[in-house]
Amino acid sequence: MRVGRAAGQTDTGRRRRQNEDAFVCEPPLFAVADGMGGAQAGELASRLAAAAIEEGGVAIQGEEGVAGVVRTANARIFEHSVRDPNAAGMGTTATVALVDEEAETATLAHVGDSRAYRYRDGLLEQLTTDHSLVGELVRSGRLTEDEAAVHPHRSVITRALGTEADVDVDTLTIDLRAGDLVLLCSDGLSAMVREDEIVRLLEAARSDPHDAAAALIAAANAAGGEDNVTVVLFELAEGEPPSRPAQTVPALRDDTTSESQPVPEADANGDDVSRHGAGKGGRWPALLLLLAILAVAAFLLWWSLVR
Numbered sequence: 001m002r003v004g005r006a007a008g009q010t011d012t013g014r015r016r017r018q019n020e021d022a023f024v025c026e027p028p029l030f031a032v033a034d035g036m037g038g039a040q041a042g043e044l045a046s047r048l049a050a051a052a053i054e055e056g057g058v059a060i061q062g063e064e065g066v067a068g069v070v071r072t073a074n075a076r077i078f079e080h081s082v083r084d085p086n087a088a089g090m091g092t093t094a095t096v097a098l099v100d101e102e103a104e105t106a107t108l109a110h111v112g113d114s115r116a117y118r119y120r121d122g123l124l125e126q127l128t129t130d131h132s133l134v135g136e137l138v139r140s141g142r143l144t145e146d147e148a149a150v151h152p153h154r155s156v157i158t159r160a161l162g163t164e165a166d167v168d169v170d171t172l173t174i175d176l177r178a179g180d181l182v183l184l185c186s187d188g189l190s191a192m193v194r195e196d197e198i199v200r201l202l203e204a205a206r207s208d209p210h211d212a213a214a215a216l217i218a219a220a221n222a223a224g225g226e227d228n229v230t231v232v233l234f235e236l237a238e239g240e241p242p243s244r245p246a247q248t249v250p251a252l253r254d255d256t257t258s259e260s261q262p263v264p265e266a267d268a269n270g271d272d273v274s275r276h277g278a279g280k281g282g283r284w285p286a287l288l289l290l291l292a293i294l295a296v297a298a299f300l301l302w303w304s305l306v307r
């Protein structure tokens, strides 16, 4: 078994002015983060989370490893919020899936109400437990699913990354097989589109995860688009796992650069946004280093010629 095609898409929705969601779609590593906080702080929190997950994610294994990456993301966001008064109190959800193709499993870690689902044989199974006020009321039997769906405080989460120095991370390991789909999404999808409708759209666009992701985002917007909506969708296929390239050297990444990068605008049509701003920002130091090496090489060449 191997990870087949994968798609990550995000959209601002129809009510919000900014997109505070971020995602990682770097097979075999996937994540969704839904930020919160005043001004630009929610965007910053989700992008810091996505960058930390992407940076640490591929080199780790197992539930402890994935939870550790999420805790590292938590620490970075918290430290930033303590330093920067404009970012005080910012936070984000994070739902991470790391596929082990050899073991035919995925390790999930999550904090907040962004969800992970496995779709198999026509059944959509929610893998994560919402860390939200209404989620807890439903679990304790004091609210029905239908009441939760329209509850005025349905977006209040009870756990977030970045709001405290430490965080409790839920983890689980699931089995996977060829033909499965795994869906990660922010509540902009799960609060707007019923699960039977999600199933219908996954089936209708079964041949292409990009089409399916676009259809899910379109459905969230058709239902009102009250929140930013993010979908990461990947399929499991038959075949040998590919040999995956080693991760880029983390030392070349510069957090201060990535934090000051302008945030990319989500495409209103739900087209792919090339991952997230922080990830793109992280490449600049490597590019500068390459330019510096080229400059030194050119100088040495010139020096050898004039001597």
Ligand code: MN
Binding pocket: 034, 186, 187, 188, 227, 228
């Ligand atoms: Mn949201």
